[in-house]
Amino acid sequence: MNETIDTILSHRSIRKFKDEKLTKEQIHTIVQSAQQASTSSFVMAYTIIGITDESKKQALMEVSGQPYVKNNGHLFVFCGDLHRANVLGERAKNADHASITETIESTEQFIVTVIDTALAAQNAVLAAESMGLGACFLGSLRNDINKVNDLLNLPKHVVPLFGLAVGYPDQQPEIKPRPAIETIYHENNYLEDEKQAQFIGEFDKKLKDYYNKRSTNTRIDTWTEQMIRKYSNPQRLDVTPFLHSKQLNKR
Amino acid sequence: MNETIDTILSHRSIRKFKDEKLTKEQIHTIVQSAQQASTSSFVMAYTIIGITDESKKQALMEVSGQPYVKNNGHLFVFCGDLHRANVLGERAKNADHASITETIESTEQFIVTVIDTALAAQNAVLAAESMGLGACFLGSLRNDINKVNDLLNLPKHVVPLFGLAVGYPDQQPEIKPRPAIETIYHENNYLEDEKQAQFIGEFDKKLKDYYNKRSTNTRIDTWTEQMIRKYSNPQRLDVTPFLHSKQLNKR
Structure with missing residues (x-):
């Protein structure tokens, strides 16, 4: 047993947070941790969008139906992202852009983007928890995935997969x-x-x-x-x- | 900074392992860590198959083309699994099994199963790394996903998503x-x-x-x-x- 495994085994989702925002440093550490996860063929097929705009938080809370989407220390939306790779293909001289787009639009690459995003997110959760913060995944953002997409102005080949509410726990649920x-x-x-x-x-x-x-x-x-x-x-x-x-x- | 974040930020994939098997206790800790990850609606939509049969390891290595699929301390195959939930639906009296199957076969539930599996896997990786082990994800098992499926005798609604080779590192790649x-x-x-x-x-x-x-x-x-x-x-x-x-x- 060690501290990392202790952190892993102590996990419980936190759905009530104190009214205290994360610092920029905390957010940086959480995102940097997410980035260090393994990624298929080094694609890093995700984008994380931090939501600080209160009207967007309100709108996302309404999609989810969960108050902790608004009331938390920081709200992240984890998006599968194959747009970044597609743009590289569009801009490259001598690249066969039709083949690149065909690859990107396959189910295989959709699996890659979902796995990459989730691996990064789990690192984010454990980094947060190891700092004494709590977190809750928000699959509930898929209750109206079109609306979330519009709120975040996501281009083609980028889709919101789930949110992550992070903050100082104001509850102590059992494991x-x-x-x-x-x-x-x-x-x-x-x-x-x-x-x-x-x-x-x-x-x-x-x-x-x-x-x-x-x-x-x-x-x-x-x-x-x-x-x-x-x-x-x-x-x-x-x-x-x-x-x-x-x-x-x-x- | 703390030990967990150190573990996260020190990650590098290990592709060469010493000839030493993991103990049952190590495997238990890794799987238990995987199980403690968050899971959508508590579905736990994954199954992890440990491969100890050398002929199966050989066959999986041939699918992947990577020697470390055979030469490692332990080989895990992470599968998305909605079969378990579907069987509960089939067996329940008074359940609308047609609706249950319709739900399970949706893209939404496919996303759930991929995310659940990846979150569990990332916990497994960090648990292993915190114990001084190294790991490498094996998306390469999807090179011939039908063959992997047949080798593991997976029923309907269960699919192999990726492998994870774990063991004592015999290389020290840079981050x-x-x-x-x-x-x-x-x-x-x-x-x-x-x-x-x-x-x-x-x-x-x-x-x-x-x-x-x-x-x-x-x-x-x-x-x-x-x-x-x-x-x-x-x-x-x-x-x-x-x-x-x-x-x-x-x-």
Whole structure:
């Protein structure tokens, strides 16, 4: 065990922040940490947009429905970005720009941009947490991905993937349990459903106990019930045409 | 500055490992660290497959073309996994399984599974690095994604996204430079191309100097040239039909 692993294992999402802004230095350290993550073929296929404009924060909060999108120490929006590479292709003499654009607009490159962005974001989270800050991912910005795109004036080949609210924690939630390692870590082959079902059954019990006993917001729930509730309602189906309109994930 | 940020900023990919296997405890700590990452709506939409079977490692090395896929302390394959949630839906009484499957097969949920998997993987990397190990992401497994899928016996709604080779470093590469923070961190709006071009120009000079001076494998190259070379050759276009065959990223 060491300090880094302690930071990793102590993670809980923070959804209530003190009214104190991050300093420029803190923001710099967080972004610099994000930049040092691995990146596929050194593409660095992401852009991070910091939101300081209060009217934009308000608008983003309305997209998400979550007050901590407005009330935090700093708000980041992590965007997948293949525009930067495409522009290089457009400007280069002797480059086959049609091939470059064809590559950029493939699903393969969409995967690259999502992975690159997420790796960078996880570094940002751990850097923040190691400094005593808390953070919460905001997939909820995809509730109206077109609106977020317009607010940030994103060009073709750049898409908002998620937000990240960071700040000084004004709550101390318990660490949420995880399923036994065997549930998600298999060896050499994908584990049969029956064996997974056993682990999930055990996890349901553990999680029910956690929800029942935690200090706030107690409820009766299991992982199985949560998943069924969540997936019973198709949502954000407009993400697909949005990506196509941005010329990504096309072929 | 603290130990976690030091670990983050000291990252370099390791592509040559000593002939020493990770212990079960080390693997456990790495996977447990992966599990503690944030996950969209608590879905934990990933499975990590550890490869100990030497013939499978050999086959995966052949897919990637990289010797360190075989020669390492441990090899992980990170898979996006929406099968687990789908099975819960299939088995639940009174659940609308058609809606559940429709949700799971959307591009939105494909984004969720890629992000979840990458966040978990970055925790794994940092946990490993904090223990004195090195790591290298292996997007190269997507060179033949169908073959990797078959080797690991992945069911519908589970796809291999990338590998991660971990082990004791047998090389000490320099830390690769990154562009100035302003290149990828913008405020409130996406930064105009002309301003980005200036930062990229400066980065090209910095990187040229790094490639010229580094201790091994010196060459003359810039980021701009790398990107144009990379994107001029459309590759892995079979990823798209593969995902559809696995019933993901469909609608």
